[in-house]
């Protein structure tokens with residue numbers, strides 16, 4: 001099988017796995033991250049085959065939806081890729097990217113790093129900010145039955161991965177707990193530039209949100 005065929009089969013697998021996913025973590029999220037990743041990889045010393053596979057597979061069996069089980073996604077990816085005859089070094093690299101890509105509150109000490117992880121993580125982070133990021137956050141909050149905003153519950157930035165996962169805070173808090181922190185944590189130069197533009201958009205969105213909240 002050619003690499004292109006492997007990527008197409010992987011895309012078809014992911015699309016069917018995510019059939020019933022929440023709107024912010026569905027196939028369209030994967031497709032956007034896949035596109036972002038291909039764009040970013042152009043100016044990085046990254047293996048495009050690994051980047052594309054990891055971008056496609058990064059959210060299958062997301063720990064947010066499997067009760068915190070971190071090994072479910074990588075195990076599923078391994079099963080698929082070995083069935084497609086992908087070589088071991090590529091499979092284990094994809095697994096390491098899948099494990100390393102998640103934000104988990106931002107207070108987890110990063111372990112593994114590679115240019116391919118940097119690209120996929122930036123691609124995923126870009127989809128968490130800007131107009132799409134705002135839409136995804138409110139969609140996820142709605143899915144979890146959260147309040148949009150509650151002025152008496154302040155944001156918390158020092159959360160552990162476990163606290164972050166269990167948080168039931170209003171969606172506006174998520175901007176301060178994650179979304180507004182991402183632009184300073186980008187791995188690639190292109191990613192950083194794109195993130196800055198999306199970041200400014202979120203800042204003006206929040207300004208308008210508070211103005212309207214208080215009847216302005």
Ligand code: ADP
Pocket residue numbers: 024064101102103104105127128133136137138140141167169170171174178
């Ligand atoms: P990761 O999957 O990288 O660990 P998150 O757990 O923050 O990152 O989830 C990815 C996306 O899901 C976020 O960018 C956001 O759109 C949405 N999301 C996750 N947690 C929340 C939350 N508490 N409130 C609103 N949106 C959230």
Ligand code: NI
Pocket residue numbers: 029033058059124
């Ligand atoms: Ni993702």
